Amino acid sequence: MPEMQDDYTPRQRAVLDKALGLLVEGGERALTTAGLARAANCSKESLYKWFGDRDGLLAAMIAHQASKVRARIDGGEKLDHGRFRTHLVDFANDLLQVLGGDVSLALNRLAIGQASREDSRLGALLIERGRHGIDKRAGALLEAGRQRGLIAYGDRDAAYHTFYGLIVRDLHVRMLLGEAGVRQPENYAALAEEAVEQFFVLFGVRKEETTGRDRV
Amino acid sequence: MPEMQDDYTPRQRAVLDKALGLLVEGGERALTTAGLARAANCSKESLYKWFGDRDGLLAAMIAHQASKVRARIDGGEKLDHGRFRTHLVDFANDLLQVLGGDVSLALNRLAIGQASREDSRLGALLIERGRHGIDKRAGALLEAGRQRGLIAYGDRDAAYHTFYGLIVRDLHVRMLLGEAGVRQPENYAALAEEAVEQFFVLFGVRKEETTGRDRV
């Protein structure tokens, strides 16, 4: 599996960044080969030489963007309840931040728009390059919490997906649809707090009154 | 607010159904005016006369589809815990069934693909015509349960969104992305059961202890 590092030259990376910019600004319709060549001061011939065809360009954009968002791994410090809780809240915040980001939304819209085409692998590529890192990080975090006896679950994937649902709810789709008033990063913190709170209600291990009486 | 009933002639409805068929089968690229005219045995001129332009056609398709899915309202029988639970499970099942349906996925993909265009109202239209009915039904259901003392919440919208997240998790986006192996209707029942179970853990009222009252 790929090492999350694109093997493109700096020039090519700059072009891919321009392409992402066009995509974010104007959607798929704005991302034409001629437009990209003009915006990036390169020739269409170079685009086709580097990326093969338009689909190759789109795939390269996803790979390039994924290579920039390095999934940081949480250090293995000693986990008490408070630290674990903080890590979960951080994860939830990061997740909302990522999903609500301009580039993420634009790439997801692109991949979803292409999903009907049978020969398009953009969706799988997006999940493989983008989601799996997040999943790994969350899985490790949950596993660490379970081993310390802070939470309990039968199926880690099920617990993770529940956690994901508690955090994201229907926000992702509504942001993808462009609904007004949904993208409000100032609310992410509160959403993350509440999701973690609910996650602990579902999967937390009662320590007989050891539950930190945090303010909510 | 519209009455969830499209004011189109049967002929026009048949054309809109053909259009939905083309969209489901081949995505947005397959839905061309010429293609639709050929498939529906009508003239392009009629299409433009009836729907104005392509965007009008797309909007009409959404309205037409929404008019077919009538949000049935649950009868007001006496609610005991078992009945209430059954209604919640039914709602969860219906929700998964709807979101995973061919037409719903195709229309959502279409609206999401257009979401970048500033002048596109498809996303808002889809939410307005499709989601609001579901939201109303769920809201009424939750409110009935609360008034019977079966569940407790401070904010109904928050409780509903949590319920939604527990049911759908990340399934909707992954289905939209076309990930293989995600659309498995045979799993919906188990997912619905588990979501309702978790929902009761979070918001259910124990007959003995009346705790679990959360603010926020």
Place this chain on the structure above:
DNA sequence: CTCGTATCGTACCGTACGGTACGGTTCTGT
């Protein structure tokens, strides 16, 4: 200095789409 390579800018080609126009046909009301 010179050759080769990579790249740029532009021009070009074929295609496909949105939208319009028009002659011929069917349907409807009187």
Place this chain on the structure above:
DNA sequence: ACAGAACCGTACCGTACGGTACGATACGAG
């Protein structure tokens, strides 16, 4: 029966896009 409207099928137009070709330019290797 007849007039008018609605509609079909097709042809047509302008545009825009993906992809290719080509001459011009910059630059490193020998």
